[in-house]
Amino acid sequence: MTAILVSEVGPRDGLQSIKSIMPLAAKQAWIRAEAAAGVREIEVGSFVPPALLPQMADTPELVAFARTIPGLNVVALVPNAKGAARAVEAGVHGLSIPFSMSETHSLRNVRKDHPAMLAEIAAVAAIARAGGVHFAVGLSTAFGCTLEGAVPEDTVVRLAVAAAEAGAMEFSLSDTTGYADPAQVRRLVRRVRAEVGDLLTTLHLHNTRGLGLANALAGLDEGITTLDASLGGLGGCPYAPGASGNLVTEDLVLMLNAMGYETGIDLDQLIAVRTILAEALPGEPLYGFTPDAGPMLDYAERIAR
Amino acid sequence: MTAILVSEVGPRDGLQSIKSIMPLAAKQAWIRAEAAAGVREIEVGSFVPPALLPQMADTPELVAFARTIPGLNVVALVPNAKGAARAVEAGVHGLSIPFSMSETHSLRNVRKDHPAMLAEIAAVAAIARAGGVHFAVGLSTAFGCTLEGAVPEDTVVRLAVAAAEAGAMEFSLSDTTGYADPAQVRRLVRRVRAEVGDLLTTLHLHNTRGLGLANALAGLDEGITTLDASLGGLGGCPYAPGASGNLVTEDLVLMLNAMGYETGIDLDQLIAVRTILAEALPGEPLYGFTPDAGPMLDYAERIAR
Numbered sequence: 001m002t003a004i005l006v007s008e009v010g011p012r013d014g015l016q017s018i019k020s021i022m023p024l025a026a027k028q029a030w031i032r033a034e035a036a037a038g039v040r041e042i043e044v045g046s047f048v049p050p051a052l053l054p055q056m057a058d059t060p061e062l063v064a065f066a067r068t069i070p071g072l073n074v075v076a077l078v079p080n081a082k083g084a085a086r087a088v089e090a091g092v093h094g095l096s097i098p099f100s101m102s103e104t105h106s107l108r109n110v111r112k113d114h115p116a117m118l119a120e121i122a123a124v125a126a127i128a129r130a131g132g133v134h135f136a137v138g139l140s141t142a143f144g145c146t147l148e149g150a151v152p153e154d155t156v157v158r159l160a161v162a163a164a165e166a167g168a169m170e171f172s173l174s175d176t177t178g179y180a181d182p183a184q185v186r187r188l189v190r191r192v193r194a195e196v197g198d199l200l201t202t203l204h205l206h207n208t209r210g211l212g213l214a215n216a217l218a219g220l221d222e223g224i225t226t227l228d229a230s231l232g233g234l235g236g237c238p239y240a241p242g243a244s245g246n247l248v249t250e251d252l253v254l255m256l257n258a259m260g261y262e263t264g265i266d267l268d269q270l271i272a273v274r275t276i277l278a279e280a281l282p283g284e285p286l287y288g289f290t291p292d293a294g295p296m297l298d299y300a301e302r303i304a305r
Numbered sequence: 306m307t308a309i310l311v312s313e314v315g316p317r318d319g320l321q322s323i324k325s326i327m328p329l330a331a332k333q334a335w336i337r338a339e340a341a342a343g344v345r346e347i348e349v350g351s352f353v354p355p356a357l358l359p360q361m362a363d364t365p366e367l368v369a370f371a372r373t374i375p376g377l378n379v380v381a382l383v384p385n386a387k388g389a390a391r392a393v394e395a396g397v398h399g400l401s402i403p404f405s406m407s408e409t410h411s412l413r414n415v416r417k418d419h420p421a422m423l424a425e426i427a428a429v430a431a432i433a434r435a436g437g438v439h440f441a442v443g444l445s446t447a448f449g450c451t452l453e454g455a456v457p458e459d460t461v462v463r464l465a466v467a468a469a470e471a472g473a474m475e476f477s478l479s480d481t482t483g484y485a486d487p488a489q490v491r492r493l494v495r496r497v498r499a500e501v502g503d504l505l506t507t508l509h510l511h512n513t514r515g516l517g518l519a520n521a522l523a524g525l526d527e528g529i530t531t532l533d534a535s536l537g538g539l540g541g542c543p544y545a546p547g548a549s550g551n552l553v554t555e556d557l558v559l560m561l562n563a564m565g566y567e568t569g570i571d572l573d574q575l576i577a578v579r580t581i582l583a584e585a586l587p588g589e590p591l592y593g594f595t596p597d598a599g600p601m602l603d604y605a606e607r608i609a610r
Contacts, residue, residue, distance in 0.1 A: 144601075178598065179601050181560060181563035181564050181601075182522050182560070182564060183563070183564035183565060184563075184564075207594070208594065208598050209556070209559060209594050209595055209598045209601060210518060210553070210556045210559075210593070210594030210595065210598075211518060211556075211559075211560055211563075213515060213516060213518065213519040214518040214519045214521070214522045214560060216519070217487050217519045217522055217523065218522065221526075245598075248515070251514070251515045251516075254514060254515075254516075255486060255487070255516055255519060258486035258488070258489075258516075259486050259487060259488035259489075260488060288515070289512070289513065289514050289515030290514055290515065293483065293513050293514045293515075293550075296449075296484050296486075296514060
């Protein structure tokens with residue numbers, strides 16, 4: 001069986017997209033319970049200025065807590081070198097920086113053009129190397145941008161190569177806008193892997209238009225081994241324009257387990273973790289088909305056929 | 306570009322699964338509007354005793370109406386030879402009979418074991434041939450059955466071969482229970498096509514556990530050229546156990562068009578047809594991500610990259 005890493009990004013991508021602030025104790029309970037269900041990597045928060053994203057202010061405490069869980073890979077997002085230094089100091093196993101393939105989006109979001117971002121990536125890489133920490137670059141808006149429209153695949157390939165030269169140790173392709181379709185996923189994964197090889201491991205998909213799992217399948221076919229997802233699809237109504245609509249961890253794990261991939265995750269135990277979210281975030285909608293549709297056939301029975 | 310036939314089954318599979326009865330005029334408006342949006346095949350109803358399914362009582366009138374629409378392939382479901390004779394008399398282009406791969410389900414549903422069903426298929430085939438009408442067999446519960454559990458793939462292959470010998474001109478594989486996963490779809494499509502070849506054209510998928518489009522993608526990879534779907538996912542809440550949760554036509558067309566398949570369907574025009582359903586079936590929920598998520602990038606722009 002091929003092992004696939006399901007990387008839970010809800011505590012970062014989910015919580016930063018909603019207004020409610022989840023208390024530290026609830027975040028800890030969430031992380032503990034998901035790790036107990038078999039999740040092996042969790043993005044616990046981001047090292048941005050607390051004034052900008054108060055939901056993420058307790059990220060250093062969360063990193064320290066998550067590091068006490070055996071076998072869990074603790075990662076965090078950083079916007080720049082300053083955040084990277086804080087992340088290393090807090091004790092993350094790995095950090096990642098988003099690098100928007102749409103220069104308009106990059107300028108709007110972090111006020112940096114592509115050369116300035118590549119310089120920042122080099123600076124973050126140096127900090128990560130010095131701290132003995134893994135460093136990934138998320139190629140965001142790789143499948144299109146609401147501001148620029150189509151993002152040329154040549155641009156994505158060129159910037160991935162440049163980021164690898166600047167010191168990126170791993171890449172994800174991110175469908176920030178929910179524009180990706182399976183044919184495009186296959187084409188772009190193939191093209192980027194042709195240049196940076198196995199450094200491209202990850203897809204970060206949104207289910208905005210319902211194609212999330214189909215896009216995940218397309219990526220798996222092309223050698224993707226890590227998929228980001230958010231428990232309960234937390235962080236955005238998939239029906240609302242502009243909303244995040246992360247891939248739902250429960251549905252992704254159902255599909256992977258049913259297909260015979262080795263995720264190490266117990267689906268029933270994973271679904272039970274939703275109660276922590278429901279209690280800590282009253283009124284916040286949770287998504288996913290799997291939790292309510294009832295169990296599929298037993299996996300062992302399926303595999304035996 | 307590869308052409309893919311999207312077969313609208315909402316007027317049959319959707320309407321037979323809900324309690325409301327849609328008036329004939331609304332059904333006609335629906336069929337007319339979907340054909341105008343470019344849909345080339347519609348299953349307009351089923352030839353079952355009206356006492357059993359009053360929602361389907363106007364199927365003969367609907368067939369006569371749909372036959373007046375140029376270029377539209379008009380198909381209907383029949384449970385047995387009696388229904389087939391009525392369908393041919395009404396003037397369908399094609400008819401299909403469900404053949405449950407789970408013998409328990411077959412006995413429960415139509416009180417026939419597998420040999421009895423094969424005899425019925427032979428009788429229906431004779432009626433279809435005599436009437437100059439196309440005849441498809443739907444291999445239902447092919448991916449598992451809520452009563453029997455796993456359905457052996459060997460059984461599906463063996464019964465498909467037997468049905469072909471009995472006169473079936475075309476096959477669909479039906480995920481009646483929402484149990485299919487993409488790996489299973491690939492395996493089973495490959496195995497059945499190895500025996501009956503291009504007679505297997507179609508997948509009839511349910512989105513009960515959110516895997517509908519991923520399963521459709523898996524089928525396309527294995528040479529499937531027709532996909533059944535229901536406008537607005539009519540006919541079942543995908544969140545409710547046992548509900549039909551048909552593949553949503555709008556989401557399927559979005560995916561196919563975005564991937565560069567030729568469907569002939571104008572997505573905006575298709576989405577507009579939802580208002581007919583909403584007005585004729587007040588209170589009946591409609592599903593799908595595409596209608597509310599807003600447009601993707603323009604297809605021409607995507608293809609140009």
